[in-house]
Structure formats: C-alpha cells, structure tokens
Amino acid sequence: MTTSASAPARIRIGSAPDSWGVWFPDDPRQVPWRRFLDEVSTAGYEWIELGPYGYLPTDPARLTDETRSRGLTVSAGTVFTGLHHGPGVWERTWAHVADIAELTRAMGAEHLVVIPSFWRDDRTGEVLENRTLTAEQWSDLTTQTERLGREVQDRYGLRIVVHPHADTHIDSEENVSRFLDATDPALVSLCLDTGHYAYCGGDSVKLIETYGERIGYLHLKQVDPEILAEVVANETPFGPAVARGVMCEPPGGVPALAPVLDAARRLDVDLFAIVEQDMYPCPPDQPFPIARRTREFLRSCGTGQHSGTPDR
Numbered sequence: 490m491t492t493s494a495s496a497p498a499r500i501r502i503g504s505a506p507d508s509w510g511v512w513f514p515d516d517p518r519q520v521p522w523r524r525f526l527d528e529v530s531t532a533g534y535e536w537i538e539l540g541p542y543g544y545l546p547t548d549p550a551r552l553t554d555e556t557r558s559r560g561l562t563v564s565a566g567t568v569f570t571g572l573h574h575g576p577g578v579w580e581r582t583w584a585h586v587a588d589i590a591e592l593t594r595a596m597g598a599e600h601l602v603v604i605p606s607f608w609r610d611d612r613t614g615e616v617l618e619n620r621t622l623t624a625e626q627w628s629d630l631t632t633q634t635e636r637l638g639r640e641v642q643d644r645y646g647l648r649i650v651v652h653p654h655a656d657t658h659i660d661s662e663e664n665v666s667r668f669l670d671a672t673d674p675a676l677v678s679l680c681l682d683t684g685h686y687a688y689c690g691g692d693s694v695k696l697i698e699t700y701g702e703r704i705g706y707l708h709l710k711q712v713d714p715e716i717l718a719e720v721v722a723n724e725t726p727f728g729p730a731v732a733r734g735v736m737c738e739p740p741g742g743v744p745a746l747a748p749v750l751d752a753a754r755r756l757d758v759d760l761f762a763i764v765e766q767d768m769y770p771c772p773p774d775q776p777f778p779i780a781r782r783t784r785e786f787l788r789s790c791g792t793g794q795h796s797g798t799p800d801r
Contacts, residue, residue, distance in 0.1 A: 500707075500750060502792045503536025503564050504529050504764045506544055508780055510771040514543030518770040522546070523555075530559040532780040538602070538763055539566045542589045549595035556596075564600065564761045565650070565706065566593030571606035572633035573626040573658060579633065586637070590645040600706055600761070601647045602680050603637065605630075605657040607727070614726035622658050630658065631671040638676030650680035650706040653689070656727040660689040665696065669703050679703045682765065684710025684736055687744050688717060694744070697752040707753060707762040709787070711742030728769075736767040738779050739786050747790040754791075762792070 509525045510518070520528075522545050529537055537556070539545055546552045556563065566589045570582050586601075593601055608620045622630065638649045651668070653659045659668050665686070669679065681704055683693045697704055712735055720730040739746055753760055764783055768776065 499759050500753060500792050501536055501564070501759070501761045502534065502709075502764070502784070502787055503538070503761060504532070504534045504780055504784075505538040506540030507538075507765045507767060507769075508783075509776040510768045510773075511540050511544055512769040514541045519544075520773050520776070524773075526555060526559050526561065528777040529780065530561055532777060533784040534764075534780070535560060535562060536564040536761060536763065537561050538564055539589070539593065539596070541567070542592070547588070547592055549592060552592075552596060563593070563596035563598045564763060565598050565602050566590065566600075567602040567604065569604050569606060570634075570637070572637065573605070573622055573630035575626075575629040575633065579636070582633075582637070583640070586641065590641055590647055593647060594645045599646070599648055600680075601641055601645075601649050602706065603634070603649050603651045604654050605651070605659050607654075607656045608658060609656055609726055611656060611726060611728035614729065620658070626658075627667070627671070631668065635673050635676045638673075642676070648678060648705060649676075650678045652680040652682055652685070652708070653691075654682070654685050655688045655730075660685070662686075662689075662691040662696070665691065666700075669700055674703055677703075678705025680706040680708060682708035682710055683744055683746065683749055684708070684712050684742075684765070684767070687712050687742075688720075688735070692744070693749045694752045697749070697756065701756045704753070704756060704760070707749075707760055708765045709739070709746055709749075709762050710765050710767070711737055711739050711744065711746070713737040713742050731767040731769060738766065739783055746787070750787075750790050750792065762787075 506525055509520050568586045568589050608618050609616045641647045641649050653665050686693050716735045720735055
C-alpha cells in the first residue's frame with residue numbers, strides 16, 4: 490500500500506470487537522453486535538475488523554447497511570490456523586478461511602489477519618502440544634503459510650498479515666524473526682500486535698525498524714508490566730491472564746505507543762492501526778468509556794481523524 494508524493498502515508502485508526510470483550514461468535518457474556526457497532530462509532534472510530542466470524546452479520550448486504558449507517562468501514566477479517574501440522578490440515582483450514590475471506594472481500598477490505606493455533610487452551614490452560622516446533626513443523630508452518638498467502642491473494646485479492654500471539658508458536662522476537670526470514674515477503678506480511686509482542690518480550694519499535702518492509706498491519710495494545718511479571722513467573726495461560734487485566738488501557742502500560750506510531754510513520758506506507766484491548770470477559774458497560782478515552786489518547790499521539798489531516 491505504498492503512496493504517491495501527492496498522497497501522504499496515513500495511519501488509519503480503528504477498533505475491533507475484541508476491545509468490547511468479544512472473543513467468540515456467540516457468548517452470553519459478550520455485548521450484542523448492534524451495541525458494539527453503535528458504541529465503536531460513537532467512540533470516534535471509522536474502521537473496524539469483523540472479529541470472530543458469525544459475531545457480526547455474515548450477509549454482506551446486511552452488514553454493509555449496518556456499518557454504513559454508522560459511518561464504519563471494515564479493515565480486515567480474522568482467521569485461525571494450525572498450518573504447522575502440514576498439508577494434511579489444508580482442506581479443513583481452507584474451509585474455515587474461504588467464507589471469511591469472501592465476506593472480507595465483499596466488505597471492501599484488503600487484509601486477512603492470520604492467527605496461529607494455540608499450543609495450550611486459552612480458556613482452560615490445558616497443554617495441547619509441545620510449545621516448541623520441530624524443524625519439520627517449522628518447514629510446514631512457513632510453506633503452508635506461503636500457500637495460504639498465495640491462494641488468498643489469487644482467489645480473493647486479499648493480503649494475509651500473520652499475527653504473532655501469546656501461547657502460539659509465533660510469539661517471541663526469536664520466533665518472529667525466524668518466521669519472517671523463512672517466508673516470502675511477496676506472500677506473507679506481519680500484523681504486529683504491540684501488546685502480544687511485549688507480552689512475549691519483544692520490542693515493537695525494533696521490529697518495525699528491522700523488518701519494516703514486512704509490517705503490513707498494526708494492532709495497538711498495551712500490557713500491564715506488573716501483572717505481566719506475575720503471569721510470566723506463574724506461567725499463567727493467556728486467557729486467565731487477560732481475565733486478570735494483563736492487557737490494559739493506554740497509556741498505562743507498555744510499550745509506549747507514540748514511539749511505535751512514529752516508527753510506523755517513518756515506513757512511509759499506509760497502515761491500519763487497530764486498537765485491541767483484550768478484555769474477555771468484561772462487564773458490558775466497561776468497554777465504551779475505555780474506547781473513547783483511547784481514541785482521544787491516540788489523537789494526542791498525532792493520529793487525527795478528520796479530513797485534511799494526515800491520519801484518520
């Protein structure tokens with residue numbers, strides 16, 4: 490998404506159902522989808538992600554009516570994959586990806602966020618597999634991710650952006666670097682989630698400066714360093730860590746977001762920067778005021794919204 494000299498690069502700020510405590514298509518502890526759309530628009534955001542497939546309406550015409558009436562536009566869809574298991578899981582993976590990619594394209598978005606499968610259950614903490622991949626599994630992960638990137642690009646015109654995530658095999662600086670070094674930049678870009686990367690010990694600014702050409706998308710998030718220290722010491726699974734508040738409201742955590750946004754601007758490309766504050770589960774009245782304050786904070790970091798400003 491490079492820009493011409495007459496069109497300055499922009500950081501497009503959005504939010505996602507995740508910031509409203511939404512992790513699943515249907516869960517009685519989550520806010521209804523209409524309330525999410527109403528509140529995310531009122532909080533000052535223009536861009537949203539689809540969230541878990543089935544939470545928002547999956548009929549493109551209906552979803553278009555619902556989003557447009559609130560001044561919202563979709564930036565990306567999200568899929569979950571276990572591609573390190575090799576070609577044997579391809580058909581099952583593609584069945585999951587195809588419907589989401591179809592809706593993502595129909596909504597005018599250009600990105601598909603790809604989240605690797607968890608090595609331990611994010612609800613129960615049950616260890617599902619070894620947290621360290623074998624050389625063969627790394628090879629399967631990289632080659633099958635490239636295949637996914639090629640198929641999604643060819644069939645739907647979308648760009649995959651792989652999301653390093655806590656309790657997955659693409660998490661730490663070492664593993665993220667290994668993954669990027671082994672994949673084709675033409676097929677695989679990165680969704681840098683600042684909170685997850687800090688959770689796993691990484692430096693977002695350093696990653697942007699080192700792998701700038703691979704950064705295709707941003708998730709803005711912070712972690713509470715005190716809670717994180719306890720989580721690491723106790724080897725707490727990600728889900729219970731979120732329930733304890735490890736992901737916190739900006740600017741109260743790490744990393745500092747202004748330097749991350751400054752580093753992203755220096756790439757001189759258009760980027761989406763989607764706010765995601767994991768809060769599952771949370772009281773229904775909690776997300777909106779946090780989302781509104783976070784939007785104001787991001788404006789103080791130079792991310793404007795109105796026409797005529799370099800960022801939205």
